[in-house]
Amino acid sequence: MRLPIRQGAKWGYINGCGKIIIAPAFEKAGSFAEGIARIRQNGKWGYIDDRGRIIIRPVFDAARDFSEGLAIVLIKKQKKSAYQTFYIDINGKPVFEKIYDTDGTYMPIYL
Numbered sequence: 001m002r003l004p005i006r007q008g009a010k011w012g013y014i015n016g017c018g019k020i021i022i023a024p025a026f027e028k029a030g031s032f033a034e035g036i037a038r039i040r041q042n043g044k045w046g047y048i049d050d051r052g053r054i055i056i057r058p059v060f061d062a063a064r065d066f067s068e069g070l071a072i073v074l075i076k077k078q079k080k081s082a083y084q085t086f087y088i089d090i091n092g093k094p095v096f097e098k099i100y101d102t103d104g105t106y107m108p109i110y111l
Helices: none
Strands: 003-007 010-014 020-026 028-033 036-041 044-049 054-060 071-076 083-088 100-102
Touching: 003 020, 003 028, 010 028, 020 036, 036 054, 054 071
Parallel strands: none
Antiparallel strands: 003 010, 010 020, 028 036, 036 044, 044 054, 071 083, 083 100
16 A cells, blocks of 8 residues: 655655655655556656656656556647647557547546
C-alpha cells in the first residue's frame, strides 16, 4: 500500500504503517493504480513506479490514472485553448493512431 501525503509544499508516499517510503519531491501526487502513480513536476504530469522512479517523463499538461494498462493524457498545443488528448501505454507511447483535438471542455481530464 502506498498513499500520497503532503509535507510542506511537496508530495510523497507512505506505506500502511505511516512510514515514508517515497520522499516528498513532487508538486502533486496521485494514487497508485496498477503499480503506477501520476506525479507533477515543473508544472507537467508524468508517472512513477512503486519505488518512486520516474517511468514516464513529466511532459503532459494533464493526466489520469492508469486503468487496464492505459491512461488518458492531454498536451496543450501552440494555439491558446487548444489541446490534444490521447491514450498512452505504460511505456508512455500513444496506443491508438488517432489523436483527438479538443478545447479541454468535454473530456475525462480536469485541468
